[in-house]
Amino acid sequence: MKKIVMGFVAHVDAGKTTLSEIMLYESGKIRKQGRVDDRSSFLDYDELERQRGITIYSKVSSFDTKDTHYTLIDTPGHIDFSGEMERALSVLDVAVLIISANDGVQSHTKTIWKLLRDYHIPTVIFVNKMDLSHYTQEELCDHLKQLSGNIVSLDDEEALAMCDDRLLDEYMNDGHMQEATIAQAIGHRHVFPVIFGSALKNEGTKELMDLLDRYTLMREDDVLSGIVYKIAHDDKGERLSFVRLSGGHLHVKDELLGEKINQMRQYNGEKYQLSEDMGPGDVCALTGLKETQAGMCFGNYQVPHYELEPFMHYALHLSENSQKTQMLKNLRELSEEEPLLHIKIEDGDHITVSLMGEVQIEILKELIKDRFGEEVTIDSRQVAYKETITKAVEGVGHFEPLRHYAEVHLLLEPGEKGSGLQFENACESSLSPHYQRLIMTHLQEVEHVGVLTGSPITDMKITLLGGRSHEKHTEGGDFREATYRAVRQGLMMSESKLLEPYEHYEITMPSSLISKVFYDFEDYGVPAITNDDGTQAVLSGSAPVSFLYDYQLKLLNMTKGSGQISFSDPFYDQVLNEKEVIDAIGYHPEDDLLHPAGSIFCKHGAGYHVLYDEVYEHMHLPLYTRQKELAPLHHRAYNISDEEVKRVYENTYGKQERKLAKDFYGASSKGYVEANVSQSKPVCLLVDGYNVIFAWDKLKKIAQSNLGAARDSLIDIMASYQGYKGYTLILVFDAYKVEGQLGSLEKYHNIYIVYTKVAQTADAYIEKATKHLSSEYRVMVATSDNLEQKIVVGHGALRLSSRELLKDVEATNRQEQEDFNRRNPKMHNTMMEDFPKE
Incomplete structure (x- = not known):
């Protein structure tokens, strides 16, 4: 039987738990379909979850349909518990992204989509609550295009075929597409099937289950492979390591990651069954492992580093009557279950914790009280700088x-x-x-x-x-x-710089208040107006998290509750008031x-x-970084005899009859006397590559869109130029070829190309090379850097500005063309060619 690990992901209130209930019910796993609103759902069994009506922890269940065994992981939808959701993504074979037909694609939906892309998880979209929506399927499909243009219904064969080359070939040749090819296209994330329905009314759910059964692919590695994706503790304090296996087999009493397995528990909601072994596609909670951490992989299993992280630190204070030693142990236990808490304990009076938002703060306080019987206070918010x-x-x-x-x-x-x-x-x-x-x-x-x-x-x-x-x-x-x-x-x-978290924002508000928002955001760039119908306006931009989190309340007060702000795509950027922040922290x-x-x-x-x-x-x-010195340049002089020159000349232009001076005046009566002629040094031209690129208008324009293309163009120009001039030509670029390169010199056709080592400028290299080469060459340096020109002149080199070099290159090209035209006159070789009129 095929084993698939499937996860439900969504924005809060999109209907994940409701959909999981109906799928468990339809498969016969549960006898009665629970509901979130009456606190009877099968997977939201935790008391805090039932009180608040949201999913806080990822839950595991399983069911069978036809020839597939599914392990279902229901994940939290609230943004404050995104860390729990992301850890669950690391074990999925397929994800079902649930989108509310009333709300469409929201900011958190985009965050989830980005994570699904980064983890490369095949994804099926289920548009829920169609019974309540005023949008049509066509309108919702257009709205989904902002996630991907390859979100299509499998019933639309033409749209499906356009998503993948193999599908298109089959459709064009045979008029239909094979199920295996469709499954591979979904597995490679070339196709994202979409189904419309209503989980509450059991509409579209059977189609979803049939699609998953037909088009999902099982992962099976050749060696023992898997991941520890979650740490938890049961009601008796037993430590549980949730493991997904993708290859090999494990048995009770086997060793995993250096520790012996005592039990294997296969959870189904709140209850579990003991198992003696587990194989590919199984998810079990293992006991006996004390040193495991969420994210530990073994064998061929690899996942990206977790991306989501909290942007705020808070001070956590224990009560005066608290048993501090025991509470510190309890907090460390919590940090194992939720690594994003980043609990730092200096002593009983100085504890910091990282949290995603206000909801998580309240949940954490209630969790500590219910689980450990202690009351704590959380305050003193501080930005998580980097x-x-x-x-x-x-x-x-x-x-x-x-x-x-x-x-x-x-x-x-x-x-x-x-x-x-x-x-x-x-x-x-x-x-x-x-x-x-x-x-x-x-x-x-x-x-x-x-x-x-x-x-x-x-x-x-x-x-x-x-x-x-x-x-x-x-x-x-x-x-x-x-x-x-x-x-x-x-x-x-x-030299260091301080970074703080930023987020992209989108504000929906009355058009009459746009000027006030512009004034509030003047320190962070004027927001862009993406839509304005005269009544409602949508503004977007980016600003520091420290400002945006406080601005939510101000926006509600300013708009009397009608304004909304959403955040997405967080990133770190430089702190604007860096000195003030550094002085305030006093580190x-x-x-x-x-x-x-x-x-x-x-x-x-x-x-x-x-x-x-x-x-x-x-x-x-x-x-x-100082060991690699300038590679020595060796110039080999080639002596070409007159006979060789004559042979090449005659092969090109035909045999020539030449008369020498002795043919006219007779041989000299005196003996041969060697002329006293001074031998001039060969010329070596050093070119500051990037200086020239940004001094030549044509190359500068290319560099604005593709610096590599501009560099390649200059190399070709210099190679052609050297071929006519005959100089030894060295083209120098600042450390660009390979990040971390300690310097290199290579020969490209007839010129030398130098990539300086990291932190060494082309100026420094040219200065050193000028000293080194001046004894053997007449050195010329092409650059527009005035300081560099003065330095190389002091070392005996000739200076040539970048514009002067350009003029010489252009003159050389013209001379080459004139020489070519002179030596290769145009020949009329067709009877139909027009001759110039006399």
Whole structure:
């Protein structure tokens, strides 16, 4: 039997729980269909969920239809519990996205769609509540196009065929499409089937179940593979690790991730059955595993890093009568179940927690009271800042107290906005592979903090360049210390900037109040008016989360309850009032004992501390970023004999009869005397690539849309130019070819192309090359940088501005064309060709 893990995802109140109830009822899994409004739903069995009428935790159930066994995961729809929803996405074979026909595509729907795309989950759309909607199916289909143009009904064969090349081929050749081909197109996310109906009235649900049975594909890996996607605790305090298996088999008492399995529970709502084994497509809660965490993968199973995160930190205060030791243990238990809480406990009086919104705050307080019998207060909201660097730097960490030794060199580079943290191993073979893996693990196992406010770092690439161990004294923990210190030392030696969360917003409000909104948002850019019918207006833009969250209440008061604001696509950008924020937080990086930036060295049998800015003077390995010097250029002179020149000439233009001077005047009576002629040096032209690109109008225009195309055009122009001039030509580009490149020189046809190392400008390279080449060449430098021109002139080189180079290139092209036309006169070779009139 085919086993499929299916999840329901939706915006709040779209009808997920109702649809799950009817599917369980139709499959015979439950005898009575429950309802959310009367608190009788099968999957929302938690008391907090029934009180509030919303799903807070993801639930597991299962049922069979025809030849398919489904494991159904019902996820929360409220935006405050999106973290629980995202963790469930990591185990799905197919998702059913439920959209309310009354509301259409909402902001949170777009967030869910983006997550489904990033996790590459095949998706079926169920448009619910059609019995209550005033929109037609055609209108709703047009509205769904903002998610994807490939959302189609499978009954519309022409639209379906246009979504996938294989489907189109089958439709054009045979007039119909195979079920297997449709299933593959859905599995590859080329097609997103849509069904319209009403879960409450059981309309469209049978069609949905039939579609899922026919067109879903089972995943089955060759080796033991799976993921721990959720941690929970039962009413007796037993720790549960929810595991989805995609390959291999597990049995009770087997070891998984280094721990022995005591029980396998197959949950169906609130109840469960014990099982002795599990295979591909099964989801079980395992007991006996104490060290597992949500997101742990094994075998071939891999998922992206979780994307959603809270943007606000709060202070959590325990009551005066609280048993603080036990409560701290309870809070750590909660942080296992919801990692996004990011609970940080300095002591019983200083606890911070990260939360998504006001609803989650209230739920958390009620949860702690019901589960642990303690009342807490949550206040002091603070934005969740992040930090990044603005220039590349090599960070060095050394840890060498007595009988310990490790040194680590890391390259820290700024990343693209929103890229997060990226790690790469570019270490030389001098360091043992075992230690290399250990360093890479240490880089990713903790949250590294910045030096401005102590906030987490992001948008950076960290590359392992190398390191050193000791044959006798190195232990695993030594590289952990050296790695952490290398990251921290690099951050201290670089320049950092502070980031805060932003979100895109959409405001619906009376048109008469547009000017007030413009005034409120003047510090963050004027909102764009996307729609205005004279009565209602829709405005959109982006602004900091700290401003937007407070603005919701102001908007309601200003519009007397008629205004609405929705948020989507969060991102981090630079803080506008950076200095003010940094001063208010008052973080001093050198006083942070948990994150030391200095290193420990050993002398005379004792370890001593070296400050971060003095580590370069004491380190045992040289900086890797300074080791690669300018590659030497070797010029080979070719001596071509007169006979060879004559042979080439005659092959081109025919045999020539030449008379020499002796033919007219006779041979000289004197002996041959060698002329005293000074030999001039060959010319070497150094071209500052990007300076030239942005000085030439044609290339500058190309660079505005595609810098790579502009660079390639310049390379071809210079190759042609060199072919006519015969110079040794070196084209220099700032570190562009490969991010993290330590410098390279390569030959392209008849010219040399240099990509400088990271953090080395073309100016610096050209200055060094001028010194190096001036003894063998007559050096010319093409650039419009005045300072660079003065420097190279001081080194004996000739200067040539970018515009002068352009004029010479154009003149050379004209000369080439004239030479070609002169040597290849136009020949009339057809009888029909018109001759010029005499």
